[in-house]
Amino acid sequence: MKNKITTKEKILKVSAKLFAEKGFYGTSIRDIAKNAKVNVAAINYHFGSKKRLYLEVIQKVFLSHAEKIRKEFNSNIKNSPKNNPECVISALSKAVLLSKLPETERKVVFSLLVRELTDPSEAFPIIAKHALLPLVEDVAKELNKFIKTQKENLILTVLSIISQIIFFNFFSRWVRNAVSFSKYDEKTKEKIIQHIINFSLKGLEGCKGDT
Amino acid sequence: MKNKITTKEKILKVSAKLFAEKGFYGTSIRDIAKNAKVNVAAINYHFGSKKRLYLEVIQKVFLSHAEKIRKEFNSNIKNSPKNNPECVISALSKAVLLSKLPETERKVVFSLLVRELTDPSEAFPIIAKHALLPLVEDVAKELNKFIKTQKENLILTVLSIISQIIFFNFFSRWVRNAVSFSKYDEKTKEKIIQHIINFSLKGLEGCKGDT
DNA sequence: GTCTATAGCAGGATAGAC
DNA sequence: GTCTATCCTGCTATAGAC
Numbered sequence: 001m002k003n004k005i006t007t008k009e010k011i012l013k014v015s016a017k018l019f020a021e022k023g024f025y026g027t028s029i030r031d032i033a034k035n036a037k038v039n040v041a042a043i044n045y046h047f048g049s050k051k052r053l054y055l056e057v058i059q060k061v062f063l064s065h066a067e068k069i070r071k072e073f074n075s076n077i078k079n080s081p082k083n084n085p086e087c088v089i090s091a092l093s094k095a096v097l098l099s100k101l102p103e104t105e106r107k108v109v110f111s112l113l114v115r116e117l118t119d120p121s122e123a124f125p126i127i128a129k130h131a132l133l134p135l136v137e138d139v140a141k142e143l144n145k146f147i148k149t150q151k152e153n154l155i156l157t158v159l160s161i162i163s164q165i166i167f168f169n170f171f172s173r174w175v176r177n178a179v180s181f182s183k184y185d186e187k188t189k190e191k192i193i194q195h196i197i198n199f200s201l202k203g204l205e206g207c208k209g210d211t
Numbered sequence: 212m213k214n215k216i217t218t219k220e221k222i223l224k225v226s227a228k229l230f231a232e233k234g235f236y237g238t239s240i241r242d243i244a245k246n247a248k249v250n251v252a253a254i255n256y257h258f259g260s261k262k263r264l265y266l267e268v269i270q271k272v273f274l275s276h277a278e279k280i281r282k283e284f285n286s287n288i289k290n291s292p293k294n295n296p297e298c299v300i301s302a303l304s305k306a307v308l309l310s311k312l313p314e315t316e317r318k319v320v321f322s323l324l325v326r327e328l329t330d331p332s333e334a335f336p337i338i339a340k341h342a343l344l345p346l347v348e349d350v351a352k353e354l355n356k357f358i359k360t361q362k363e364n365l366i367l368t369v370l371s372i373i374s375q376i377i378f379f380n381f382f383s384r385w386v387r388n389a390v391s392f393s394k395y396d397e398k399t400k401e402k403i404i405q406h407i408i409n410f411s412l413k414g415l416e417g418c419k420g421d422t
Numbered sequence: 423g424t425c426t427a428t429a430g431c432a433g434g435a436t437a438g439a440c
Numbered sequence: 441g442t443c444t445a446t447c448c449t450g451c452t453a454t455a456g457a458c
Contacts, residue, residue: 156406
């Protein structure tokens with residue numbers, strides 16, 4: 001019956017949140033220690049260094065959340081009433097933007113992902129291999145059932161969809177600025193998802209004939 | 212005949228490059244001083260602090276390059292042989308990805324933009340107001356000639372296009388990873404632009420009927 | 423305006439008591 | 441395993457000579 005949260009777990013959880021919010025350089029181990037209510041030295045004791053802590057955050061926290069999103073995509077697909085390209089795009093958007101992951105965990109995934117895309121570290125290859133590529137492959141496989149084109153086009157198409165999802169989600173501050181939504185609530189989010197689906201569904205057709 | 216590059220200009224230019232490459236926190240004024248071959252103290256003499264230097268980089272360097280891209284978009288539009296939505300998307304993609312700006316200057320614009328989207332600073336409102344919104348408005352205005360829909364949809368559509376352009380351009384390392392292009396040269400870039408055009412052109416149609 | 427030298431501080435890491 | 445105390449490095453910023 002060891003359901004007590006260990007110090008190590010507490011540190012992992014807190015530092016995931018802080019790295020996501022303020023980035024690797026913007027987060028100090030003193031910050032982490034204070035927020036996790038542990039001693040600075042405990043962090044170095046458990047993880048050796050700030051960098052190794054960060055890598056463990058990616059391996060343990062990031063990958064586990066990302067895996068949940070991927071599972072949710074596949075489960076969305078299975079439960080789709082119909083069987084068409086729209087379901088694939090919808091399943092993807094919803095898995096990413098409306099998944100049942102708590103908001104904080106989704107923020108961790110997105111934020112760390114965008115930060116690694118912007119400023120790749122040693123963790124980038126891990127993220128690409130274990131989180132990004134598998135999801136892209138899954139989506140491509142589903143789309144391939146409806147769209148016959150060479151693999152390269154298929155992947156580019158999936159990336160076009162994903163780029164929108166990331167952009168509208170993570171950069172919502174700027175989106176809010178440009179569109180001047182009076183508020184940015186769940187309703188707005190659904191509207192944006194619907195827009196991505198509308199836009200991308202038609203977009204798919206444009207890619208069938210690519211050479 | 213004062214065409215000698217002043218110390219101040221040299222510092223601005225070098226720091227724009229370094230801030231773009233390594234971010235605000237990743238760049239030290241010592242780095243800048245070394246690369247610009249000036250003294251550390253000269254930077255503080257001319258700009259007061261690192262932060263004020265950064266803000267001047269945004270105001271002087273970033274905005275000036277961004278303005279060139281916007282001008283290039285408008286000139287592309289004027290010189291289009293035909294007059295259709297495809298020309299608008301093509302004009303935008305080319306202005307951003309193939310503009311005559313030297314590669315280094317384009318890198319400065321994109322990189323600083325993405326960094327500000329990821330980690331907004333005091334500079335973000337300036338960028339949004341003077342670089343992002345004007346371009347988005349211009350593009351929306353052009354598209355509005357062909358697509359009659361409410362403004363909100365129009366803007367979302369423009370953002371869908373821009374999100375792809377940013378993604379494929381700035382995150383090219385990851386794109387290369389996913390698509391496994393054997394090489395990432397001018398030819399590949401043109402292929403990607405063509406993909407964005409194909410995808411978005413059809414995508415537009417999906418947005419005509421949005422409510 | 424440009425330099426050297428240095429103050430002053432923040433953060434990462436470790437030694438050693440408990 | 442956890443704490444306190446401390447070292448060390450690297451940074452921004454400034455004082456003051458030239």
